[in-house]
Each structure stands twice: as C-alpha cells, then as structure tokens.
Amino acid sequence: MRKGIYFFIFSATFGLLFFLIIKFLEVLNYNWVEIWLRDWIGLQILAMLFVLSLGAVALAFLAQVWRAQTIRARLHPALEQIRKGQVYTSLDDPVLDSDLRALGQSIHSLQQKRQETENENLVEKAKVVTQERQRIARDLHDTVSQELFAASMIVSGLRQSRLDVAGIQKELQGVEGILNTAQNDLRILLLHLRPRELEGRNLVSALETLLAEVEEKSLLKIRLEVSVDQLPSEIENHCYRIVQEFISNTLRHAEAQHLEVYLKQTAGQLQLKMVDDGLGFNQQENKEFHYGLANMEERVEDMAGRMTLRTAPYQGVAIDIRIPILKGEQDENSISG
CATH class of the missing domain: 1.10.287 (Helix Hairpins)
Known part of the structure; x- marks a missing residue:
C-alpha cells in the first residue's frame, strides 16, 4: 500500500x-x-x-x-x-512533539483517575466489611447473646430452687424455647454470611441450594418454581440477594410455616415473586422490616425494575418484582395472585 x-x-x-x-x-x-x-x-x-x-x-x-x-x-x-x-x-518535530506531550498528559491524567477510583473502591470495600462486622456483632449481642444469657440464668436459678418436678419442667420448657429462638437467630445470621455472589453458579442452582439449606435447618416448608433462560450475571446476583433478604425477614419476623419463590422469564421481562404465610405487618408501623425492604427496592431500582408489596397484619407478605430484560423466551403465562 x-x-x-x-x-x-x-x-x-x-x-x-x-x-x-x-x-x-x-x-x-x-x-x-x-x-x-x-x-x-x-x-x-x-x-x-x-x-x-x-x-x-x-x-x-x-x-x-x-x-x-x-x-x-x-x-x-x-x-x-x-x-x-x-x-x-x-x-x-514541533507538531509531533506537541501532540505527544498532550497525549502523555492525557494518559497521566487517566492513570491518576484510575488509581483514585481503585483507591475509592478499596476504601468502600473496607467500609462495607467494617459495617458488616459491626452489624453481625450488634445482632449477636442483641439476640443470641441475650438469649443464651437468659437461658443460663434460668438454669443457674434451678440449681438453687426448691421447685417440684412440674415446676422444673415448666422452667426447662422456657429454656428450650429460648434456645430454639437463639438457634433460629443464628440461622438468620448465617444466612447473611453466605456469599454475596453466585460463585460461578447460575441463579437457579444457587437458589435451589439456598432454599434446601433453609428448609433443612428451619421449620419452613419451601416451594420453588423456576422457568428461566440464561440471564445477565448482574441480574442473577441482584435476584439472589433479594431472595436472601426476603428469607431473612421471614425467619426473623414472620413466624411463617410456608415460603414460596417463583421465578419466571417471559419475553422482555423477568418476574420474581416471593410469598410467606406469616404474621404480615402494617406498612406504616413496622420499622424493622423496612430496612430489608429498602435494600430490596434499591436492588430493583438498579435493574430498572419495579416492586409491588402486598401485606397486612396476619395476612402474610407477598412481593412481586418485574425486571426488564433484553431477550427471553416467549411465554404468555404470568404468576398471578
């Protein structure tokens, strides 16, 4: 040429x-x-x-x-x-030298910005780790630690009491209830300690493993229905964390017996629906649940989706999430209810 x-x-x-x-x-x-x-x-x-x-x-x-x-x-x-x-x-060459100087300055500026971004990411990760450690320590102190202390005090008191057999059985039943509550709180904490990402697995496999573990270690009866094609990894990670958050809230607050998770992909949309038959709550009053709800809403917004919450006292909780996707299998059936 x-x-x-x-x-x-x-x-x-x-x-x-x-x-x-x-x-x-x-x-x-x-x-x-x-x-x-x-x-x-x-x-x-x-x-x-x-x-x-x-x-x-x-x-x-x-x-x-x-x-x-x-x-x-x-x-x-x-x-x-x-x-x-x-x-x-x-x-x-004055022209080339001038262009090279400008190029060098631009590259130097980009390298500085990249380094600043990496430093900010490291600081943010360290901040998240610190916050998570503080949250776990606070939850352990406010729940499991207090419950174990209460059980210990009751057992210690029994050694000095003069209760008959019926009285002792009643106290031991109370201790059993406290220990069961502590065990349930530990399950919730362990649920939050699970990996935030899917660790190379797809969403369906990760949900099956998670829900099987929860059902094995709790009294919940769990139902999972899935009909999805391949999804972007970012959407899979968000959906996994949303389901984790919902399960955590159910175990912590709902006193539910059944939990259902539906995941269905239609043309241009992914639907994630989660239902429990627990106590439900008044959306204007229950502040404890609102923190987990805010986390879920934030993740849904990151995916440009929308979330609908249906609940009332003693009516359970149902969350319906719709996420737009670029492609998917055509399926006219949607999850109703």
Whole structure:
C-alpha cells in the first residue's frame, strides 16, 4: 500500500514537470517538434534541465521518506516511554512533539483517575466489611447473646430452687424455647454470611441450594418454581440477594410455616415473586422490616425494575418484582395472585 502511494506521488511529479516544460516552450514560442528534429543543442539543454529538476524532486521526495521513516522508528520508543510514564525522547518535530506531550498528559491524567477510583473502591470495600462486622456483632449481642444469657440464668436459678418436678419442667420448657429462638437467630445470621455472589453458579442452582439449606435447618416448608433462560450475571446476583433478604425477614419476623419463590422469564421481562404465610405487618408501623425492604427496592431500582408489596397484619407478605430484560423466551403465562 505504501509503495503504491510513493509510486503515485513520483508519477504525478514527473507528469507535472513534463507539463510545465511544454508550457514553458509555448511561452518562448518554441515548437517542440522543431526542437526535436533540428535544434539538438536546445534539446540537450532541455533534457538536462528536466533531469536536474526531476533529480531535485526525487531527492526532496526521498529526503521526506527518510525523515518519515526516521520519525516512525523513534515514535514507537517514545510512545512506550509515555506509556510507562517516563520522559520521552524528542522527535525534533514541533507538531509531533506537541501532540505527544498532550497525549502523555492525557494518559497521566487517566492513570491518576484510575488509581483514585481503585483507591475509592478499596476504601468502600473496607467500609462495607467494617459495617458488616459491626452489624453481625450488634445482632449477636442483641439476640443470641441475650438469649443464651437468659437461658443460663434460668438454669443457674434451678440449681438453687426448691421447685417440684412440674415446676422444673415448666422452667426447662422456657429454656428450650429460648434456645430454639437463639438457634433460629443464628440461622438468620448465617444466612447473611453466605456469599454475596453466585460463585460461578447460575441463579437457579444457587437458589435451589439456598432454599434446601433453609428448609433443612428451619421449620419452613419451601416451594420453588423456576422457568428461566440464561440471564445477565448482574441480574442473577441482584435476584439472589433479594431472595436472601426476603428469607431473612421471614425467619426473623414472620413466624411463617410456608415460603414460596417463583421465578419466571417471559419475553422482555423477568418476574420474581416471593410469598410467606406469616404474621404480615402494617406498612406504616413496622420499622424493622423496612430496612430489608429498602435494600430490596434499591436492588430493583438498579435493574430498572419495579416492586409491588402486598401485606397486612396476619395476612402474610407477598412481593412481586418485574425486571426488564433484553431477550427471553416467549411465554404468555404470568404468576398471578
């Protein structure tokens, strides 16, 4: 390609010189044919001038090619020096040197911004870890620690009491209830300690594992219905954490016996519905549940979706989430209720 360009430039230069000589002869009222046939001296002079002109043009052209090749050979090391943040060797070309300085400044600025972003991410991750540790410590102190302390005090009191067998059985039943509550609170804490991401699994597999574990370690009867195609990883992670949050709230507050999770993908939309048959709550009064609800709403907003909550005291909780997706299997059936 480059050789073709050079040949074109050389040919155009040769044609231009020939054209100028013809015009020069016309201005001097010389006839080209007469010079060719009769005036050999004039013809030799013209030929010499033509060759000299052509040689000068060729030399100028070759000089430019050589300069371009030289700059090209020096440009790569200069770009490599700029990439490494070093002071590059000048190319002795004011325009290129100016462009390279601007490029170096831009790269340096981008590197600084990237480093600042990475530092901010590290600080944010450290902040999240600290907050999570504080939350776990607070939850352990407010729930399990207090419950175990209460059970310990009751058992300690029994050693000094003079209760009959019926009284002791009643106290032990109370201790059993406290320990069962502590065990349930520990399950909730362990649920929050599960990985925030899917660890290479798809959403369906992760939900099956999570719900099977919850059903095994609690009194909940769980139902899972899934009909999905492949989903973007970001949507899968958000949905997984939303289900985790809902289960946590159900175990902590609902006193439910059944929990149902439906996940259905239709054309252009993903529907996630979660239902329990627990105590429900008054949306204007229950502040404890609102924290988990706010987390779910934030995740839904990140996916440009919408969330509908239906609940009332002693009527359970139903959350219906609709998330737009770019593609999906056509399915006209939706989860009703």
